[in-house]
Amino acid sequence: MDRKIYLDNAATTPVKPEVVEAMLPYFTERFGNPSSVYEFAAQNKSAVTAARETIAHALGAEPAEIYFTAGGTESDNWAIKETAEAYSQKGNHIITTKIEHHAVLHTCEYLEKHGYEVTYVNVDENGVVKLDELKKAIRPTTILISVMFANNEIGTIQPIKEIGEIAKENGILFHTDAVQAFGHVKIDVNEYHIDLLSASGHKINGPKGIGFLYIRKGLKLRSYIHGGAQERSRRAGTENVPAIVGFGKAVELAVATMDERMKKELELRDYLISHILAEVPYVRLNGHQKERLSNNANFSFQFIEGESLLIMLDMENICASSGSACTSGSLDPSHVLLAIGLPHEIAHGSLRLTLSDDITMDEIKYVIVKIKEIVEKLRSMSPLYEDFIKRQ
Amino acid sequence: MDRKIYLDNAATTPVKPEVVEAMLPYFTERFGNPSSVYEFAAQNKSAVTAARETIAHALGAEPAEIYFTAGGTESDNWAIKETAEAYSQKGNHIITTKIEHHAVLHTCEYLEKHGYEVTYVNVDENGVVKLDELKKAIRPTTILISVMFANNEIGTIQPIKEIGEIAKENGILFHTDAVQAFGHVKIDVNEYHIDLLSASGHKINGPKGIGFLYIRKGLKLRSYIHGGAQERSRRAGTENVPAIVGFGKAVELAVATMDERMKKELELRDYLISHILAEVPYVRLNGHQKERLSNNANFSFQFIEGESLLIMLDMENICASSGSACTSGSLDPSHVLLAIGLPHEIAHGSLRLTLSDDITMDEIKYVIVKIKEIVEKLRSMSPLYEDFIKRQ
Amino acid sequence: MYTEKVMDHFKNPRNVGEIENASGVGTVGNAKCGDIMRIYLDIDENEIIQDVKFKTFGCGAAVATSSMATELVKGKTVQEALAVTNKAVMEALDGLPPVKVHCSLLAEEAIHAALWDYAEKNGIKIDGLEKPKNDISEHEEEEEY
Ligand SMILES: Cc1ncc(COP(=O)(O)O)c(C=O)c1O
Ligand SMILES: Cc1ncc(COP(=O)(O)O)c(C=O)c1O
Ligand code: FES
Ligand code: FES
Numbered sequence: 001m002d003r004k005i006y007l008d009n010a011a012t013t014p015v016k017p018e019v020v021e022a023m024l025p026y027f028t029e030r031f032g033n034p035s036s037v038y039e040f041a042a043q044n045k046s047a048v049t050a051a052r053e054t055i056a057h058a059l060g061a062e063p064a065e066i067y068f069t070a071g072g073t074e075s076d077n078w079a080i081k082e083t084a085e086a087y088s089q090k091g092n093h094i095i096t097t098k099i100e101h102h103a104v105l106h107t108c109e110y111l112e113k114h115g116y117e118v119t120y121v122n123v124d125e126n127g128v129v130k131l132d133e134l135k136k137a138i139r140p141t142t143i144l145i146s147v148m149f150a151n152n153e154i155g156t157i158q159p160i161k162e163i164g165e166i167a168k169e170n171g172i173l174f175h176t177d178a179v180q181a182f183g184h185v186k187i188d189v190n191e192y193h194i195d196l197l198s199a200s201g202h203k204i205n206g207p208k209g210i211g212f213l214y215i216r217k218g219l220k221l222r223s224y225i226h227g228g229a230q231e232r233s234r235r236a237g238t239e240n241v242p243a244i245v246g247f248g249k250a251v252e253l254a255v256a257t258m259d260e261r262m263k264k265e266l267e268l269r270d271y272l273i274s275h276i277l278a279e280v281p282y283v284r285l286n287g288h289q290k291e292r293l294s295n296n297a298n299f300s301f302q303f304i305e306g307e308s309l310l311i312m313l314d315m316e317n318i319c320a321s322s323g324s325a326c327t328s329g330s331l332d333p334s335h336v337l338l339a340i341g342l343p344h345e346i347a348h349g350s351l352r353l354t355l356s357d358d359i360t361m362d363e364i365k366y367v368i369v370k371i372k373e374i375v376e377k378l379r380s381m382s383p384l385y386e387d388f389i390k391r392q
Numbered sequence: 393m394d395r396k397i398y399l400d401n402a403a404t405t406p407v408k409p410e411v412v413e414a415m416l417p418y419f420t421e422r423f424g425n426p427s428s429v430y431e432f433a434a435q436n437k438s439a440v441t442a443a444r445e446t447i448a449h450a451l452g453a454e455p456a457e458i459y460f461t462a463g464g465t466e467s468d469n470w471a472i473k474e475t476a477e478a479y480s481q482k483g484n485h486i487i488t489t490k491i492e493h494h495a496v497l498h499t500c501e502y503l504e505k506h507g508y509e510v511t512y513v514n515v516d517e518n519g520v521v522k523l524d525e526l527k528k529a530i531r532p533t534t535i536l537i538s539v540m541f542a543n544n545e546i547g548t549i550q551p552i553k554e555i556g557e558i559a560k561e562n563g564i565l566f567h568t569d570a571v572q573a574f575g576h577v578k579i580d581v582n583e584y585h586i587d588l589l590s591a592s593g594h595k596i597n598g599p600k601g602i603g604f605l606y607i608r609k610g611l612k613l614r615s616y617i618h619g620g621a622q623e624r625s626r627r628a629g630t631e632n633v634p635a636i637v638g639f640g641k642a643v644e645l646a647v648a649t650m651d652e653r654m655k656k657e658l659e660l661r662d663y664l665i666s667h668i669l670a671e672v673p674y675v676r677l678n679g680h681q682k683e684r685l686s687n688n689a690n691f692s693f694q695f696i697e698g699e700s701l702l703i704m705l706d707m708e709n710i711c712a713s714s715g716s717a718c719t720s721g722s723l724d725p726s727h728v729l730l731a732i733g734l735p736h737e738i739a740h741g742s743l744r745l746t747l748s749d750d751i752t753m754d755e756i757k758y759v760i761v762k763i764k765e766i767v768e769k770l771r772s773m774s775p776l777y778e779d780f781i782k783r784q
Numbered sequence: 785m786y787t788e789k790v791m792d793h794f795k796n797p798r799n800v801g802e803i804e805n806a807s808g809v810g811t812v813g814n815a816k817c818g819d820i821m822r823i824y825l826d827i828d829e830n831e832i833i834q835d836v837k838f839k840t841f842g843c844g845a846a847v848a849t850s851s852m853a854t855e856l857v858k859g860k861t862v863q864e865a866l867a868v869t870n871k872a873v874m875e876a877l878d879g880l881p882p883v884k885v886h887c888s889l890l891a892e893e894a895i896h897a898a899l900w901d902y903a904e905k906n907g908i909k910i911d912g913l914e915k916p917k918n919d920i921s922e923h924e925e926e927e928e929y
Contacts, residue, residue, distance in 0.1 A: 004432060008424075008425070008428060008430075008433075011424075011425040011427075011428060011433075011630075012423060012424065012425040012630055013423070014419075014420050014421075014423040015419040015420055015423060016420075017420060019419075020416070020419050020420060024412070027406070027407035027411075027412050027599065028406050028407055028408075028409060028412060029406075031404060031405070031406040031407060032400075032403075032404065032711070033400070033403040033404040035403075036400060036403060036711070036713060037699060037702040037703060037706065037713070037714075037785065038400075038702065038703075038705075038706040038711040038712075039706055040396060040706075040711060041400075041403075041711070042785050045785075069462075070462030070463075070466070070601060070629065070632075071462075071629045071630060071632075072629070072630075073617055073618075073619040073620065073628045073629035073630075074462070074617055074629060076619065077617050077618055077619070101619065101620075102618075102619045102620050102621075102628065103618065103619030103620065103628060103629075104619075106615075106618035106619055106628070107618045107619070109618075110618050200630075202630060207419065207634070208630055208631070208632040208633060208634065208635070209462060209601045209602065209632030209635050210601065223498075225465055225466055225469050226465075226469055226494075226495065226498035226499045226501075226502050227465040227468065227469070227493065227494045227495030227496075227498055227499070228465065228493075228494050228495065229494075236465045236494065236495060236498070237462065237463045237464070237465035237466065237495075238403075238404055238463060238464075238465075238592070238594060238600055239600070240462075240463075240600040240601030241600060242599070242600065243600070243601050307429060310429040310430065311429060311430075313430075314429065314430040314431055314432075319424070319428070319430040319432060319433070320430075321428060321429070322429075695841065696841065697818075697819060697841050697842050697843060697846075699842075699843035699844055700794075700842065700843060700844055700846075700847055703786075703791075703794060703844045707795065724817075725818060736818045737818055737841075739818075740818045740819075740841075772800070773797065773800050773839055773840060773847070774839060774840070774841045775811060775820055775821070775822035775839040775840070775841055776820060776841045777841075778802065778822075778839055
């Protein structure tokens with residue numbers, strides 16, 4: 001294949017040309033600070049308002065409940081740390097899961113060093129949070145439940161509505177890291193009883209460096225980034241107008257194409273999954289079979305190691321990942337794969353392929369062929385495989 | 393004038409076409425997550441490295457001491473809050489000034505609610521921090537001195553080298569908010585004994601939503617935004633590659649043109665100042681006459697109110713500001729103008745004109761004429777002017 | 785930020801100026817934003833406002849609301865003028881941004897202050913008119929989330 005086959009859309013996505021188009025005037029011409037008095041810049045306020053409305057609409061929220069941030073990570077930090085701070089009178093206990101993104105996990109660990117208590121609920125072998133365990137974890141001092149909408153590695157979609165109901169019945173705030181789900185799955189913050197929701201632009205063909213936090217009206221949490229009076233005095237810093245406009249455009253497109261996109265992705269994904277499972281021995285699919293993102297496939301190939309696999313795929317023009325991109329600095333196997341019960345050596349041989357509707361069936365077929373070849377080659381080099389074969 | 397005369401470059405600046413050019417490929421083609429294994433995205437790492445080097449070079453710093461953030465505000469929050477946290481064993485006292493940007497002031501106020509003590513040192517009538525007061529404020533528990541390099545409203549440049557020396561002699565860390573100075577004034581972090589420095593892209597014809605914090609090697613402070621392992625595990629969140637590349641380009645251009653730009657701006661600014669002071673009665677220049685940013689002029693016109701003045705200037709195609717843009721949601725007169733000793737009603741009639749080298753002398757002459765006309769008109773409507781004239 | 789009507793009244797404020805020997809003069813301010821408004825009324829023996837002028841040290845909204853308020857009371861009786869509320873002024877201007885609502889209170893209060901001055905000078909009592917405050921800022925409340 002001449003064309004690069006990009007199968008790492010969970011890490012980041014290309015900005016759509018229409019989105020770049022929408023952003024461009026805001027760099028050089030409509031560059032003004034929207035807080036200014038003069039008309040030329042004040043107009044930018046309406047561009048920001050329009051983006052906010054598009055986003056609010058996509059969530060069944062009100063525009064005044066959307067606060068722009070610099071990305072999903074900042075939104076997660078804000079939601080969790082400032083809920084902890086604002087509701088510390090009520091209690092110091094937070095419930096989350098073992099498979100959250102590091103933006104949530106490391107934030108919770110930070111809070112643990114500062115007098116908070118955190119319960120990390122287990123997930124089952126499909127990566128679905130154990131609701132009975134979650135319920136049992138609730139204490140009178142529990143102030144927040146934070147469960148991601150869909151997992152970035154294995155794609156499992158959580159029973160968000162049920163969790164929202166549990167939170168609501170117990171008078172506990174509910175945050176969901178929807179960075180992987182927003183724009184890919186239909187979300188209604190009221191139906192799902194979501195109080196706080198994080199999302200990020202670059203996961204849905206929007207720009208990097210922009211995200212938002214949905215904060216339900218009436219919640220007491222205050223600023224995380226202190227300074228000027230932007231975002232109704234709740235998030236300081238000169239508004240990133242081009243990125244906000246681009247984010248709005250990306251959401252508009254994502255919403256408009258969602259059904260069609262999901263249909264196409266599902267077809268490709270299911271073909272990929274069924275063929276890999278059928279044609280490659282000693283492989284397993286990670287994540288839930290049905291309750292998973294339409295673009296996510298995650299396999300563990302026994303006896304081989306992920307990074308080698310990735311490099312060989314790259315040599316065939318296929319971009320994929322093993323675990324989440326931002327942890328690839330680390331040597332530890334993915335905490336998500338360990339949480340669904342994989343032993344270390346199997347977790348190490350994992351491959352995440354995250355599709356887009358830009359991919360063709362021919363490309364998927366090519367990918368299947370290449371994976372088979374590469375897995376075979378790596379196994380022929382693997383002492384683990386040798387031992388296994390000898391034990392047969 | 394047909395052309396809009398943009399005199400609010402301290403609020404934000406247009407992105408230079410060369411900068412947009414440099415960013416563009418990173419939206420749609422080179423969009424990959426730099427933490428990925430595959431070549432196509434790993435290349436982005438070198439683009440980020442190059443920008444980091446350009447910036448480090450401009451400060452006399454090492455690339456590993458530059459950490460990208462989402463802007464000046466985040467950098468200020470990070471520097472101050474995490475120094476407070478990291479050095480809380482040593483003490484709980486911070487020294488800053490009365491004329492800092494809200495990103496510093498509100499951060500300090502936040503810390504005051506959390507057990508820290510903050511001394512807000514006074515400035516003199518020119519807006520220069522009182523060094524004797526600063527020295528006297530030092531306690532054994534002082535862990536940080538935070539003084540802005542140049543003020544965003546009145547343009548006064550602080551005696552940063554002296555302050556750095558005071559900090560060093562006393563074993564106290566020194567942070568400077570250089571958002572207004574970086575790219576406009578020569579800065580050397582070693583010569584000035586700066587330990588932490590905040591800057592922002594959009595003040596120097598770079599993109600919005602990107603900034604950095606310089607952290608001197610060896611300092612203990614940790615992450616403010618927790619999550620993935622980006623920025624050597626000190627600042628989480630997918631790298632905003634296009635903005636980082638754009639920031640790098642903007643710094644490159646700012647450094648290359650600095651001398652010439654300052655020369656041109658000085659000429660325009662000094663013409664503007666001398667003519668306004670000579671031709672308009674009951675006016676004063678705010679900020680230091682010499683130790684000020686080359687592009688800043690700030691006047692107070694007695695008996696008139698700033699917003700009306702701004703709207704009338706806007707009607708003549710002149711974009712200016714009164715106080716800092718991000719506080720224009722507030723009704724209070726600028727804390728900076730109050731700190732240099734202006735009474736409320738005079739602080740209210742202030743006008744900030746911040747030039748660029750894009751402005752011509754003809755435009756400056758036009759601006760002077762218009763200011764004279766408008767001030768006259770507003771005074772004819774002012775009950776305060778009426779009273780003043782009657783009292784004569 | 786402002787509506788076309790506000791901008792129109794700001795660009796071409798009606799009734800700017802002073803009235804010599806006015807029947808009533810009222811000056812009010814908002815200590816919080818520092819703005820000041822003064823209204824002059826010329827009231828004839830039938831209690832009809834023959835002429836009205838204003839001066840304002842204030843923001844765009846303050847100038848526009850003073851201008852509109854003078855329009856609304858001109859030619860009216862004292863009682864009719866008393867009924868001109870800040871809401872009426874805002875509506876006549878097609879609305880104001882939330883942070884600028886207080887500026888329209890300034891106009892209402894300045895008219896009341898001028899009427900009070902008129903009543904005091906003439907030793908009469910105007911039904912429904914209370915002694916105006918010099919500083920209207922205590923009306924205001926914090927923004928809620
Ligand atoms: C589930 C999840 N949460 C949070 C993040 C962080 O988002 P960002 O990199 O935009 O800060 C990511 C992606 O990196 C993610 O997949
Ligand atoms: C001195 C100073 N510090 C901090 C900031 C905040 O920077 P940013 O808006 O990029 O977050 C600004 C500008 O708004 C500033 O002028
Ligand atoms: S042998 Fe290379 S990461 Fe362990
Ligand atoms: S801001 Fe005070 S009168 Fe408008």
